[in-house]
Amino acid sequence: MRHAAAFAGKPARLFADNHPTVSAVSAAQDAYIRATDFDRPTVVFDLDMLRAKYRALDTGLATASIHYAVKANPAPEVIAAVAAEGGRFDCASRGEIDLCLSLGIPADHIAFGNTIKRASDIAHAFAAGVEQFAVDAEEELYKLAEHAPGCRVIIRMLVEASEADWPLSRKFGCSRREALRLMDLGRYLGLDVAGISFHPGSQVREPRMWASALDAAHILWTEAAEAGHALRILNIGGGFPAFYGEPMLRTEAYAAEVMRMVRHRFGTDVHVMAEPGRGLVAEAGVIIAEVLLVARKDQDDLARWVFLDIGKFSGLAETMDEAIRYQFETRHDDAETGSCILAGPSCDSADVLYEKRPVQLPLDIEAGDKIRILCTGAYTSSYSSVGFNGFPPLAAVFVN
Ligand SMILES: Cc1ncc(COP(=O)(O)O)c(C=O)c1O
Structure with missing residues (x-):
C-alpha cells in the first residue's frame, strides 16, 4: 500500500x-x-519498490536485457537487488566495476559504458573479465586494441536533438560518418565490432521522443551492414522516466512502446540492451x-x-x-x-x-x-x- x-x-x-x-x-x-x-x-530507499519497478520494466522490455546504470545509485543494496532480479550492469569507471565485482557480479555481466577511459582502467577491467566496452573516438579504439585485445566494442552514436528533460548534450557519441570509420578501424585492429549505442537523454517523458534517435540508429545500422559489418547488439541507453508529477505512461506500457518502436525498425534478430538508471531507482x-x-x-x-x-x-x-x-x-x-x-x-x-x-x-x-x-x-x-x-x-x- x-x-x-x-x-x-x-x-x-x-x-x-x-x-x-x-x-x-x-x-x-x-x-x-x-x-x-x-x-x-x-x-x-524502498527495495521492494525497486524490485517492482525492475519487474515492470523487464516485462515491458520483453526480450531486451537490462543493464542497470550503476551511476544512478551505486548503493550495494541496490546493486544486489538488481542482480537478484537478473539484471546486468553498465559501469562508468573502474570504481563502479570493482564495486560490482566485490558484490559477486560476474565480470561478463558488466559493460564498461563510459566512452572516456583511462588506459590502465581498460586493462584492469579486461583482466578482470569485462568484455564489452563503449567507444566514440579513434584514440579510444587504439587504447582498447592495446589493453583489451579482441574485446567487444559498441560504437556510441551522437544524439543530436534530444527532447529529454536532462539531455546528455554533445559530449558523448560521434557522427554517423565517424561511427562507420570507427567500425572499419576497430575491425582492422582485431576488435569485435558488435553493435551501436545511443542515449536519448535522461528523463524522456514520452516514448515518441525516442523516434528520431531510433531512426538515426537504424540508418547507421543499415549503412554498417552495407559496409560489411554484421552488427548484432543495439544498446538503447537509459532515458526511462521517473514520475516527477507530470502525467506519464505506466512503466510497463512505456517500455513496451519503446520496444515496439525498436522492433518496427530493427526487426527481431537484433539483441537489444537497455541501461536504465533513473527509471529503475x-x-x-x-x-x-x-x-x-x-x-x-x-x-x-x-x-x-x-x-x-x-x-x-x-x-x-x-x-x-x-x-x-x-x-x-x-x-x-x-x-x-x-x-x-x-x-x-x-x-x-x-x-x-x-x-x-x-x-x-x-x-x-x-x-x-x-x-x-x-x-x-x-x-x-x-x-x-x-x-x-x-x-x-x-x-x-x-x-x-
Ligand atoms: C552510458 C549511460 N547509460 C545509461 C545511463 C542512465 O541513464 P538514465 O538515468 O536516464 O536511465 C547513463 C546516464 O548518464 C549513461 O551515461
Missing part, C-alpha cells in the same frame, strides 16, 4: 489518467520516517530534509525564500538549470500555499534550487519543519558523495 501524502493525511495524488502516482511514499518508508528522528538529510527513494530558514529580503518583499538543509551540492544536483523538478510534501500540505524560492544551505550563491519557476509551499512552513522530497532515489546520494560515477574523490596533499 502506498501513502502518497500520508504525511499530510491527504489521499494519494492521481495521475491525469487516474492512475495512482508511482512515486508515492510506501508504507514501509512512511513507517520508518515517522519512527525516526533525522538529524541530517537522508534518503529512505528514482521512485524508490524519498529524501527527508529540514527547513532551516524562511526569510524575505525586506518586509515588503513578495519573494519568500525557503532554505533547506539539502542543496545542489549535497544531493540535489539535478536541480541545475531547474531541469528536474522534484515534488515536496510537508505536514502543512492542507494549508494555503504560496510560491517561494527554494535554496540549499551552502554559502555558495549558486546553491538555489528553484527560482525561475518558484515552488508552491504552505504559507505557514517554518524553520524546523521536515519536508519530504519525492522520487529522489536516482542521482542524489551518488552526486552528493565524493565518488560520483565511481571516480575517486579529489585527493589533497599539503606541502610546506
Whole structure:
C-alpha cells in the first residue's frame, strides 16, 4: 500500500489518467520516517519498490536485457537487488566495476559504458573479465586494441536533438560518418565490432521522443551492414522516466512502446540492451530534509525564500538549470500555499534550487519543519558523495 501524502493525511495524488502516482511514499518508508528522528538529510530507499519497478520494466522490455546504470545509485543494496532480479550492469569507471565485482557480479555481466577511459582502467577491467566496452573516438579504439585485445566494442552514436528533460548534450557519441570509420578501424585492429549505442537523454517523458534517435540508429545500422559489418547488439541507453508529477505512461506500457518502436525498425534478430538508471531507482527513494530558514529580503518583499538543509551540492544536483523538478510534501500540505524560492544551505550563491519557476509551499512552513522530497532515489546520494560515477574523490596533499 502506498501513502502518497500520508504525511499530510491527504489521499494519494492521481495521475491525469487516474492512475495512482508511482512515486508515492510506501508504507514501509512512511513507517520508518515517522519512527525516526533525522538529524541530517537522508534518503529512505524502498527495495521492494525497486524490485517492482525492475519487474515492470523487464516485462515491458520483453526480450531486451537490462543493464542497470550503476551511476544512478551505486548503493550495494541496490546493486544486489538488481542482480537478484537478473539484471546486468553498465559501469562508468573502474570504481563502479570493482564495486560490482566485490558484490559477486560476474565480470561478463558488466559493460564498461563510459566512452572516456583511462588506459590502465581498460586493462584492469579486461583482466578482470569485462568484455564489452563503449567507444566514440579513434584514440579510444587504439587504447582498447592495446589493453583489451579482441574485446567487444559498441560504437556510441551522437544524439543530436534530444527532447529529454536532462539531455546528455554533445559530449558523448560521434557522427554517423565517424561511427562507420570507427567500425572499419576497430575491425582492422582485431576488435569485435558488435553493435551501436545511443542515449536519448535522461528523463524522456514520452516514448515518441525516442523516434528520431531510433531512426538515426537504424540508418547507421543499415549503412554498417552495407559496409560489411554484421552488427548484432543495439544498446538503447537509459532515458526511462521517473514520475516527477507530470502525467506519464505506466512503466510497463512505456517500455513496451519503446520496444515496439525498436522492433518496427530493427526487426527481431537484433539483441537489444537497455541501461536504465533513473527509471529503475528514482521512485524508490524519498529524501527527508529540514527547513532551516524562511526569510524575505525586506518586509515588503513578495519573494519568500525557503532554505533547506539539502542543496545542489549535497544531493540535489539535478536541480541545475531547474531541469528536474522534484515534488515536496510537508505536514502543512492542507494549508494555503504560496510560491517561494527554494535554496540549499551552502554559502555558495549558486546553491538555489528553484527560482525561475518558484515552488508552491504552505504559507505557514517554518524553520524546523521536515519536508519530504519525492522520487529522489536516482542521482542524489551518488552526486552528493565524493565518488560520483565511481571516480575517486579529489585527493589533497599539503606541502610546506
Ligand atoms: C552510458 C549511460 N547509460 C545509461 C545511463 C542512465 O541513464 P538514465 O538515468 O536516464 O536511465 C547513463 C546516464 O548518464 C549513461 O551515461
